[in-house]
Amino acid sequence: MKKVFVDYKKCLACKSCETACAVEQHPSHTLFGALGDTRTQINVRVLGVEHEAFPLSCRHCDPADCLDACPSGAISRDEGSGAVLLNPDLCKACAMCAMVCPFDAIAFKQTHRARYGRDVAYKCDLCNDRIKKGGTPACVEACHSGALVYGDFDRIRGDRAVSGLKCYLLGKHDALPPLVELFRELRRKECLRRRGGE
Amino acid sequence: MKVVTVGTGMAAAEFVQRLRLEGLKGPITMIGDEEFPPYSPCVIPFFLAGEPLETVYWKGRDFYERYGVNPLLGDPVTEIDIERRQVRTSGGRIEGYDRLLYATGSRSWYPKPQWLETRGVFGFKTLTDMVAIDRYVRENRITRAVVFGGGFIGVDAALALRHRGLEITLVHRNTRLLSQMTDEEGGRFATAKLKEKTGIDIRLKSTVDAIIADHGQLTGVRFSDDSSMETALLIVSIGVSPNSEPMTGEDRGVAVSAQMLADPSIYCAGDVAVTPHLVDGRDGIYATYPNAMLQARTAARHLMHGDGVYPGSINTNVLKKHIDFPIVSAGSFSGEAVTWEQGDIWRRVYLKDGKINGYLIIGDTRMSGYVYQLYRSQKRVDRSIKAILASPRHDGYYREMLGVRDCGSSVF
Numbered sequence: 030m031k032k033v034f035v036d037y038k039k040c041l042a043c044k045s046c047e048t049a050c051a052v053e054q055h056p057s058h059t060l061f062g063a064l065g066d067t068r069t070q071i072n073v074r075v076l077g078v079e080h081e082a083f084p085l086s087c088r089h090c091d092p093a094d095c096l097d098a099c100p101s102g103a104i105s106r107d108e109g110s111g112a113v114l115l116n117p118d119l120c121k122a123c124a125m126c127a128m129v130c131p132f133d134a135i136a137f138k139q140t141h142r143a144r145y146g147r148d149v150a151y152k153c154d155l156c157n158d159r160i161k162k163g164g165t166p167a168c169v170e171a172c173h174s175g176a177l178v179y180g181d182f183d184r185i186r187g188d189r190a191v192s193g194l195k196c197y198l199l200g201k202h203d204a205l206p207p208l209v210e211l212f213r214e215l216r217r218k219e220c221l222r223r224r225g226g227e
Numbered sequence: 228m229k230v231v232t233v234g235t236g237m238a239a240a241e242f243v244q245r246l247r248l249e250g251l252k253g254p255i256t257m258i259g260d261e262e263f264p265p266y267s268p269c270v271i272p273f274f275l276a277g278e279p280l281e282t283v284y285w286k287g288r289d290f291y292e293r294y295g296v297n298p299l300l301g302d303p304v305t306e307i308d309i310e311r312r313q314v315r316t317s318g319g320r321i322e323g324y325d326r327l328l329y330a331t332g333s334r335s336w337y338p339k340p341q342w343l344e345t346r347g348v349f350g351f352k353t354l355t356d357m358v359a360i361d362r363y364v365r366e367n368r369i370t371r372a373v374v375f376g377g378g379f380i381g382v383d384a385a386l387a388l389r390h391r392g393l394e395i396t397l398v399h400r401n402t403r404l405l406s407q408m409t410d411e412e413g414g415r416f417a418t419a420k421l422k423e424k425t426g427i428d429i430r431l432k433s434t435v436d437a438i439i440a441d442h443g444q445l446t447g448v449r450f451s452d453d454s455s456m457e458t459a460l461l462i463v464s465i466g467v468s469p470n471s472e473p474m475t476g477e478d479r480g481v482a483v484s485a486q487m488l489a490d491p492s493i494y495c496a497g498d499v500a501v502t503p504h505l506v507d508g509r510d511g512i513y514a515t516y517p518n519a520m521l522q523a524r525t526a527a528r529h530l531m532h533g534d535g536v537y538p539g540s541i542n543t544n545v546l547k548k549h550i551d552f553p554i555v556s557a558g559s560f561s562g563e564a565v566t567w568e569q570g571d572i573w574r575r576v577y578l579k580d581g582k583i584n585g586y587l588i589i590g591d592t593r594m595s596g597y598v599y600q601l602y603r604s605q606k607r608v609d610r611s612i613k614a615i616l617a618s619p620r621h622d623g624y625y626r627e628m629l630g631v632r633d634c635g636s637s638v639f
Contacts, residue, residue, distance in 0.1 A: 121273050124555070127553075129596050148551060
């Protein structure tokens with residue numbers, strides 16, 4: 030089963046993934062449509078923690094706590110792709126899923142898929158339609174630095190078995206390209222400087 | 228092998244679905260006191276709030292046909308004869324079984340059951356209740372309602388009817404709403420915010436002592452302070468009790484083994500089963516959907532494969548209905564309290580031996596999943612919990628993972 034892996038060491042926090050996700054999820058599939066639209070849904074969020082950054086979104090866990098907690102039958106798994114999917118027609122926005130998700134990957138708002146004039150839960154769908162046609166998720170396609178990789182879960186886990194979330198993180202080579210290395214160094218210094226200045 | 232379920236609720240439906248998916252070929256009979264396909268009690272208030280009835284059937288309206296079930300509906304089971312392996316219904320029907328799942332759930336508890344004989348007084352527990360309230364509100368053009376009981380179900384009822392456009396008075400005996408799932412301070416915070424955000428008239432330390440009726444039609448209620456109010460709709464939601472009488476003769480739930488067995492041929496699951504708490508081991512009825520699911524799956528697995536153990540229940544719950552103001556809680560509220568508050572958000576964790584003993588997260592759900600995992604796994608958090616609760620970006624999990632503990636500024 031393939032998943033999206035994050036090599037946070039390569040993430041430059043450019044947020045291309047967020048933009049690509051917004052465009053992919055928007056009914057117009059255009060940047061102009063998604064811009065300034067309060068219903069625009071973005072399923073990935075670039076989080077900055079000190080000098081580190083990484084895009085976080087649903088990990089499509091197996092077993093998935095959210096799926097087991099949903100009392101309205103809205104969350105299911107596509108057995109073919111492994112994606113954990115959320116059907117907004119059945120979702121009651123009751124937050125049982127968000128209450129147990131360790132990755133904070135489920136949020137609520139009135140998206141374009143909300144049908145009853147209220148908020149619904151929304152989360153990453155692994156671009157299920159794209160990957161079923163042999164493509165890659167939009168965020169991965171948009172990532173310039175190689176921080177997001179769509180790859181085989183079992184193989185990667187076998188290669189880099191570590192505890193907790195780390196098994197989701199992928200770093201094929203410990204050596205980073207010189208520019209990325211430089212960028213990280215600058216960011217680390219900037220972070221230290223700002224903290225020192227407080 | 229003939230399998231019979233007493234009850235057609237969520238635990239029974241999950242149990243039956245699992246058995247069929249695992250390849251059980253024998254006959255399955257489901258006996259229930261209502262006339263519906265299995266539905267989700269968590270979802271039914273949304274029907275009352277105006278959403279389609281179709282969405283309450285969380286495993287599909289065609290459940291019985293799809294899983295080859297013989298449904299016996301509208302006829303509650305009154306007696307279980309363990310020796311002869313048969314159940315008897317109130318209509319006099321006798322049904323034999325090889326394996327039984329007892330999953331009858333719970334029912335509303337009424338201080339004065341005779342109130343229900345008056346038109347305009349309803350419980351708020353079953354789909355039958357919802358359909359009746361919906362029809363009553365439509366046919367009588369009801370514009371205001373009194374909800375008696377401010378626990379989870381009462382607040383749920385008040386929010387659903389408010390969403391439908393009714394003016395609501397919510398009457399609760401305690402000093403705060405949701406008194407079971409909150410501590411004193413958190414409950415007061417939640418109550419004040421709910422009042423502010425919804426405009427519901429909340430009357431605390433008060434009860435409905437009498438109803439006023441005219442020719443069998445409700446016209447008003449009288450409160451404990453002797454004041455009265457005109458209303459044609461009263462919802463009574465002050466408590467529930469488990470439907471365990473046919474099994475045990477009492478309404479205190481059914482004790483089960485770790486395999487969910489109440490007897491060598493009877494499984495029991497859902498809101499009627501007495502199970503140990505996963506963290507503190509205390510026996511109780513932990514009536515939430517995830518517990519019921521796991522219990523039903525444990526029972527189904529044991530029936531099919533003869534193995535599997537129920538790890539225990541967790542009393543996590545969240546109330547977020549119709550308004551964007553979630554209230555999350557779990558565990559027990561004793562120990563050293565660590566609190567963080569800002570605007571609409573109020574978070575408190577109770578620590579015992581450096582581990583989470585209980586928590587309350589009010590106003591947003593971000594980070595509640597992380598705290599839930601920390602509670603479940605009983606990790607030591609006495610050093611980090613303050614920073615986790617106070618983190619404005621809810622990145623506690625990722626800090627932990629990266630080994631970045633300090634809550635300094637970020638360059639992004």
